[in-house]
Amino acid sequence: MKLLTCSFRWLTSLFLVVAFQAHSQSTQTYTYPPSEVVTIHSKVLNEERKVYVHCPKVDSADVNKRFPVVYLMDGDNHFALLAQYADYLSRPDVLAMPKIIIIGISNTKRTRDLTPTNSLLNYEGKPDSSSYKGSGGNENFLQFIATELMPMINKNYKTEPYKIFAGHSFGGLSSLNCLLTHPDLFDAYIAVSPSLWWNNEYLLRMTDEKLKTGSALNKMFFYSDGNEGGSNSFFHKNLLKLDATLAKKKLKGLDYLYKHYPTETHMTEPVVAYFDALRFIFKDWGKHR
Amino acid sequence: MKLLTCSFRWLTSLFLVVAFQAHSQSTQTYTYPPSEVVTIHSKVLNEERKVYVHCPKVDSADVNKRFPVVYLMDGDNHFALLAQYADYLSRPDVLAMPKIIIIGISNTKRTRDLTPTNSLLNYEGKPDSSSYKGSGGNENFLQFIATELMPMINKNYKTEPYKIFAGHSFGGLSSLNCLLTHPDLFDAYIAVSPSLWWNNEYLLRMTDEKLKTGSALNKMFFYSDGNEGGSNSFFHKNLLKLDATLAKKKLKGLDYLYKHYPTETHMTEPVVAYFDALRFIFKDWGKHR
Structure with a gap:
């Protein structure tokens, strides 16, 4: 009987230890600000397209507020990053930009959608039929954005007219192509390391x-490159050419910024370039508040 | 009957329209990489403490792998940002750093925990009894991390010994204080705009x-400041003093980097500084793979 009492006591204290541990540490799921995945059917592209949507958290004072929109290419790569920047930089204790909506466009056929011409030439100007087959669909992709995606977003979310088009690599190429061919689609353009080598530049x-010297182009444009083969790389040389061309054109109303990141790779660059691009585009925002 | 047929036809086509819309657009919840909120009881601090935990996604090849850990102060502010950086920069197509675990420590009494001395002086050296009452608990906070938080994290997650301590403002002060008083607790230290003005510098x-000229300190140390009142601000002057002191000391093994961000505010700076700090700390990582 004594043994049993002892065991019972031991069991009780064991139970207490377990209970205390359970009390001293508890685990829950961390809740990120919610985002959505919207799938729409595109008649223009004849396929289903998936976009990621992140809206700002709205408090009671903002219930009727509407927000600028970033349309981001390669949504699978950089959507969560830009959603994070948008949330953090618009916090009441940061206030570096307005609350904005981020639309991350997921890829289906990336090369088809993000290249302006049909070309089989690689970055050295040599034929590469396997990688670039079906290229040249950027005009169609821009039509999808203008006539299908934008109306759907404007219908379902609290958008204001101000819109930014953002892309990296082929996405940067697509952003510049839109600025040249459909400048009115967006108010600001971001081209992070655009693949200017495409189809012999x-x-x-x-x-x-397309850009006539002294003509008006009331847009903002951020473009950049990283260390993509050193200072003699075709990437860097091409970005310098773009920068020189824009300087030469003296376009009225164009507010542009070129940033070179010699310590970043083609893939790390977007992290800092998208931040700098948002900071640039909203540099005067605080002054109007 | 004809009317009924018509109505029926109209109803049918309405149904088709609704069905088509339902088919042409569907919405789901976007899934972020999961993170946890762990609450533990701290005997040292005599209170419940909440930490956010983000672990890398592990594929079958990594099942037995262990990961470095970032202990981040002001977890409520910057945890999601660092979790995002850790995920993106360790992706197979980016590979700028290893997969790491991020621990974001949520605040209870921030001034108590993150200041090294009891002081009621504000940044101008004038008494401010309301804001800084109860300050000077950093040693206790570091004991909580060393004797309670770290053992819990090591027990529950796949940690490797390499650890980084990261903080901003008072958190930066706390990071430098740890480097000076308990250097062995971490392998690398990040101090983004540390409040060096604290208690008359x-x-x-x-x-x-504490740092003897020519002595050994085998650590990495990143520190930075933004535009916090211009180039004559006490923030910038103090960071320059810290930089000059470290240069003078010629410490063996200390690998340090000072970055000044003249276009960033005290609150926007962490976005780019934490990115640069991770890039700095893991700058040689790729070379060893």
């Missing part, structure tokens, strides 16, 4: 042809 | 006293 030539 | 004096 097709877009560099178009930039020079 | 107490930590600047301690830095000069």
